[in-house]
Amino acid sequence: MHETDLLVHAGRGAGPPGRRGIRRGLRIVLFGAGSTALAGLAMACHESLTQVDSRVVAPATRPALNIASGLPRLADLVTGEARDTGEAVLGRWEDSWNMALAAGSRLRAGIYGSAAGWDLAFDTTSARAAIEAIHTTIAEIEGVAHPLPPHLSRQLAEARRLLGAAETARDEGDVTESVLATLRSADALRGTTPRMVALGLVESAEHALAAAAQEAPDSGPTGHARARRLTEWARSAVDMGDYEKAIQRGYYACRLLGVDIR
Numbered sequence: 001m002h003e004t005d006l007l008v009h010a011g012r013g014a015g016p017p018g019r020r021g022i023r024r025g026l027r028i029v030l031f032g033a034g035s036t037a038l039a040g041l042a043m044a045c046h047e048s049l050t051q052v053d054s055r056v057v058a059p060a061t062r063p064a065l066n067i068a069s070g071l072p073r074l075a076d077l078v079t080g081e082a083r084d085t086g087e088a089v090l091g092r093w094e095d096s097w098n099m100a101l102a103a104g105s106r107l108r109a110g111i112y113g114s115a116a117g118w119d120l121a122f123d124t125t126s127a128r129a130a131i132e133a134i135h136t137t138i139a140e141i142e143g144v145a146h147p148l149p150p151h152l153s154r155q156l157a158e159a160r161r162l163l164g165a166a167e168t169a170r171d172e173g174d175v176t177e178s179v180l181a182t183l184r185s186a187d188a189l190r191g192t193t194p195r196m197v198a199l200g201l202v203e204s205a206e207h208a209l210a211a212a213a214q215e216a217p218d219s220g221p222t223g224h225a226r227a228r229r230l231t232e233w234a235r236s237a238v239d240m241g242d243y244e245k246a247i248q249r250g251y252y253a254c255r256l257l258g259v260d261i262r
Contacts, residue, residue, distance in 0.1 A: 061251040062261065063149050064197035064243070067137060071186040072130035074111075077179050079121045086120040097190075101199055108187065112180050122179050130182050131170070134163050137189060150262060152192050159188035194243035201250030201261065202238055205231040208257040227256040 074093040075083055083090065093111055096104040138160055141148075148156060166181035190196055209228055234249035254261050 061248050062197055062201060063152060064194040064247060065141060065152065065192040066194055067141075067189060067192070070133075071137070071189055072126075072133065072182060073186075074183060077122055077126050077130060077182070079123050082120040082122075086118060089118060089120065101196070101203055112184070115176055115180055122175050124175060127170070127175065127179050127182060130186070131163065131166055131178075134159070134182065134185050134189070138163065141192075151197075155188050155191045159185045162188060194247065195238070198234070198238050198243045198246035198250055201247060201254055202231060202234045204259050204261060205234070205250055205253040205257060208254070208259050212257070224257070227253045230256070 075090045078086060078090070089111060092107060096107040096111070098104075099107065138156065141156060147153075162181050162185035166178045166185060169175075169178035169181055205227065209224065209231060212224055230249045230253035234246045234253060237243070237246035237249060251261070
């Protein structure tokens with residue numbers, strides 16, 4: 001497989017990882033920036049005629065990055081033969097992105113932790129292309145979307161750290177460890193996308209509502225009824241792929257419930 005086989009034009013990438021190759025290019029949408037300076041930055045980028053389109057959507061809620069470049073998936077980094085022999089592992093990895101956040105994270109951690117027992121052969125050309133694609137994505141985020149709020153800057157810092165580990169392992173000839181660190185770096189970047197940010201808000205609100213119901217099953221603050229409606233609407237918006245609306249509704253539900261969403 002050649003690197004050129006893996007690189008296609010960027011498209012929409014806000015949902016769960018699709019079955020597609022690694023793609024370069026970045027389209028960033030800041031959901032809920034709530035910042036005049038950031039709005040000005042977005043307008044300046046829009047007028048610069050660069051390949052990066054940045055705009056502010058749903059101000060004063062919870063920012064997210066719509067990364068349109070395809071982040072690497074496990075299936076992208078194995079040989080064609082391994083896709084057949086390792087179908088069960090690859091399928092579990094894909095399924096992890098359709099689970100609740102904590103459950104999906106645990107499943108991926110288990111998959112990565114059992115890598116020594118995989119019957120998978122990694123494609124070194126694909127692995128190199130994945131590292132370069134993540135480098136490009138990180139550089140474009142850093143160049144366009146500063147200053148990032150803490151929940152995004154933490155994810156970006158983790159992606160950068162893991163990418164460095166991937167390069168170190170690659171240089172030392174440890175292909176498996178390099179691939180695992182590359183995947184973890186991509187996972188950290190996925191944590192900044194609208195779908196993942198929306199899910200974080202929705203699940204936080206759902207957990208808070210469940211805890212409140214256990215403490216006072218027959219009563220509760222008057223704001224809880226509205227928070228419950230907002231949470232249900234936010235969950236519906238996630239299911240429909242309307243992540244901007246899900247972020248808005250989930251954010252205000254969390255505010256009503258007193259959830260710390262820093």
